[in-house]
Amino acid sequence: MSDFMDKAKDYAEKNDDKVDEGAERAGELVDKRVDDKYDKAIDKGVDEVQQRTRGGDTV
Numbered sequence: 001m002s003d004f005m006d007k008a009k010d011y012a013e014k015n016d017d018k019v020d021e022g023a024e025r026a027g028e029l030v031d032k033r034v035d036d037k038y039d040k041a042i043d044k045g046v047d048e049v050q051q052r053t054r055g056g057d058t059v
């Protein structure tokens with residue numbers, strides 16, 4: 001694993017609440033841009049990010 005990925009992973013683990021929130025917001029933003037056509041796929045992607053960055057999601 002590269003140094004950058006190490007740091008990104010470290011950051012994500014220490015700031016899980018912020019990462020979860022950011023993922024949620026990014027998901028909503030994409031949702032609006034694609035006219036809610038892919039909202040289920042996006043929701044799933046957001047959930048996956050939130051779970052991969054530790055359990056205990058904040059949203």
Ligand SMILES: [Ca+2]
Pocket residue numbers: 016017020049050051052053054055056057058
């Ligand atoms: Ca999380």
